[in-house]
Amino acid sequence: MQDIINRFISYVTIDTESDPNSNTTPSTEKQWDLANKLVEELKAMGMQDVTIDENAYIMATLPSNVAHDVPTIGFVAHFDTTPDFTGANVKPQIVENYDGRDIVLNAEQNIILSPDYFEDLLQYKGQTLITTDGTTLLGADDKAGITEIMTAMDYLIKHPEIKHGKIRVGFTPDEEIGRGAHKFDVEKFGAEWAYTMDGSQIGELEYENFNAAGAKITFQGKSVHPGYAKGKMINSMLLANQFISELPINEVPERTTGYEGFFHLHDIHGSIEETVVELIIRDHNKDHFEARKALIQTIADKINTAYEKQFGGPICEAIVKDQYFNMREKVEPVFHIVEIAEKAMKELNITPIIKPIRGGTDGAQLSFKGLPCPNIFAGGHNFHGKYEYVPVESMVKATEVIVKIAELTAQK
Template sequence: MQHIIDRFISYVTIDTESDPNSDTTPSTKKQLDLANLLVKELKTMGMTEVTIDKNGYVMATLESNVKHEVPTIGFVSHYDTTPDFTGANVKPQIVKNYDGGDIVLNKKQNIILSPSYFKDLLQYKGQTLITTDGTTLLGADDKAGITEIMSAMEYLIQHPEIKHGKIRVGFTPDEEIGRGAHKFDVEKFGCEWAYTMDGSQIGELEYENFNAAGAKIIFKGKSVHPGYAKGKMINSMLLANQFISKLPKNEIPEKTKGYEGFFHVVGISGSIEETVVELIIRDHSAKKFKERKEFIHELANKFNKKWKKQFGEEILIAEVKDQYYNMKEKVKPVFHIVEIAEKAMKELGIKPLIKPIRGGTDGCQLSYKGLPCPNIFAGGHNFHGKYEYVPVESMVKATEVIVKIAEITAIKK
């Protein structure tokens, strides 16, 4: 267990925050600090075909140790951390034998991780937790996944009595800004299927995710001296406010769960002359997803029709772009890959928690690029903020799941 703790801490203390405003891959050069470290470690432990391409995608192979034909499978995690909260100068704290009470993350700033608010903590009573110091995120998303894949490969190399087929591992940049799979070379990876180790609590197994789109709505206005503005001024900020008020009030992230979709306003900036509203659109149902996008366009048309006479042209422009789709459509035809992961968990005494992802992973995009790719738990909780933590025992179990999947896949039919 200490080996996993040490490996995880060595990864999270490297700042790999990605940048959505950058047009390079990776979006930040500092991500390569970890990528290059992983290349070095993969070679040292005995992996073959270790590569890193010009975009920072790391791949490696564990050769098969059986003579019969076995499907080539893969395991994938991303090494960037979200720009939602700082990942610089991460100072992990280790809480041994967690007693079920409050954890003081930062005494000076009175930042407390409490089970009274984060009830999931209570299921890890008696375990070892790794937390933040309250000033940064932790980076378990997804450096826990990387730790588990690396540890599993190392274990298989050290225990050749465990039979397995050819295994490929892949580590990607920029997943947190939606680009993790964009330049992933599926043909080069060469797998029949793979698993992302990017879920949350122990037992999670996911093969459904949101269909996702982003919308940028530009509102125009006319600025006139406020003392003489009657009938002349058009305030684009107020138009934007009216538009937002027309969105379904109960179809927002904070009021939905499970398969329920939503509209989520993520940004607004403007002046009298021009205001830009950015929102994301999510739904598991392809039909409802299409309807949500159509709703935005229909609402835009109503505004343009209403204001055309006074403004003289379209008063707003609505741009809606698809981001990713529900991997279920690509995984269902090869559903045995989910069943293998479920079997592995059950054999290890882990209760599978099969549920839809209220988001997306590299796996959903990879599935549409020809690599079916369900998602397995990495163990962390409260991603993207200062309350993030991971139970070490969950990382150990995730490592064991990888080994067990490799073992099950290699069983001669």
């Protein structure tokens, strides 16, 4: 267990925050720091065909150790962290034998990780938790997944008595900004299917995710001296507010769960002359997803109709771009790949939690690129913020799941 702790901490203390405003891949130079470290570790442990391309996509091979034909499978994780919260100067704290009480992350700033608010903590009484110090995220999303894949490969190399087929490993940049699979070479990877190690609590097994789109709505205005503005001024910020008020009030992340979709306002900035609103649109149901995108344009058209004469042309522009789609349609035809993961968990006395992802992983895009790719738990909780934590025992179990899947796939 200490090896996993050491490996994980060595990864999370390297800042790999991605940047949605960058046009490069990876989107930040600092992602190369961890990428290059992983390449050296893969080579040192004895993995074969270790490569890193000009965009920092890493691939490596663990050769088969059986004589019969076995499908080539893969395991994938991403090494960037979200730009939603700082990942610089991460200082992990280790809580041994967690007692079920409040955890003081930062006494000076009175930042408390409490089971009264985060009930999942109580599942891990008696276990070892790794938390933040309250000033950064932790980076278990998805450095826990990387830790588990690396540890599993190292274990299989050191235990050749465990029979397995050819295994491919892939680590990607920029997943957190929706680009993790954009330049992933599925043909080069050469696996029949793969698993992303990018889920949350122990037991999660997911093959459904949101259909996803992003919307950027730009409102124009006319600035006039407020003392003489009657009938002349058009305040673009108020138009933006009008637009937002037209969206369904209860269809937001904080009021939805399960298969329920939502609109999420994540950025707004502007002035009288121009305001930009950015939303993400999410829904598991394809028809509902299309209806959500259509609603954005309907509201924009309504505002344009109301103000076009006064403004002298369109005053609102809505640009909606698809981001990824529900992997279910690509995984269901090869559902045995989910059943193998489920069986692996059960043999390890882990209760599978099969449920839809309220988000997306590289696996969603990879599935549509020809690599069916369900998602398996990596163990972390409260991603993208200062309350993030991961139980070490969950990372150990995820590592065991990888090994067991490799073993089950190789059975005749």
